[in-house]
Amino acid sequence: MYSSSIIIPVGVGLICAVLGYLLGKILSSAKDNTSALQLELDNCRAKSTKLKAELSTLKAKSSSFVAPHVLNSGLIGAYVPFDTDLASSVFGEKVKENDLKIIEGIGPKIEELFHENGISTWEVLSETSVNRCQEILDKSGERFVVHDPKTWPLQSKLAFEGKWKELRHWQDTHIGGKK
Template identity: 45%
Template sequence: MNLEISTIWFWIILGVTGIISGVVGYLFGKVNAGSDSDNSFQINLLEIENAKLKADLDTCKKRLSAAKPSKENVIDPPVPISKLAPTFHANEAKTAFGKSIKENDLKIVEGIGPKIEELFHKFDIKTWKALSETSADTCQEVLNSGGKRYRIHDPASWPMQAKMAYEGHWKQLAEWQEKHRAGKY
């Protein structure tokens, strides 16, 4: 008799668990189905908005192409003063570095000494502007041309430093070099 009662309770518990699982599964399905319809509604709204924006863009492009003057009638504007080469101010450089600085002295760049400056001059890089427009890879090629002892230098920051010197940002250059003494970052 005990075995029969245990078996009955087993089947009752199993049945109740199945019913509860079914109800919970149904409820989860209902909740997820509602969010799918919300997502598809939002996607539709975004697609409509995207179509409107594309139409606006096409309208703007048409207006722009209609408003463009022909190349023959365009006169080149004069070069603004701000685009002209910066003027070298020796006093500002001396104030920032505490020593006299010669214009286009590449040795002002942290990591460049007299021998490395000679290497750059051989590659016709003789000014701060020229060095500022030189890639770090080209700087490394210049160093490699001098032999093994020059390959240990890291020229990654040299164009940036040369640009600061060329543009007359003496205080910023001195501060940067103080933070990165001897090429250490």
């Protein structure tokens, strides 16, 4: 009788010890796992910050990138970095990059209309059909009916490609920007 009364408490004690040991292992591995995950998260955040900095640098450098562009005419033109001094010397006034008002026939109001319709650069205007230009004018009211956008994509292509002398010559030889 004595031996059976000791076996039960010893057995329960051994079972509790084994369960305690296993529970301790599980909890410590979960803690280690949490620490590892936190370390991995911190590394990802550091990489993200580094990549954002690299992206900003690349965006800044991309403004001087020379890349081929396919234009409506089917010709391949090359982007020429905007040269304020050259453009201004040809036109005799300060020219700002992507100023649509440099295109003969486009004034401040039409430029505003085009910006509202997603046409805010010489490149985009050079790739916009004459019909789309006319649609924008037509839906904007009677005051814009007198404007003829037939040459605006062509003029804009010359500006986009940095062909300032050709653009100026073209505008000088065409009355009111019309062929």
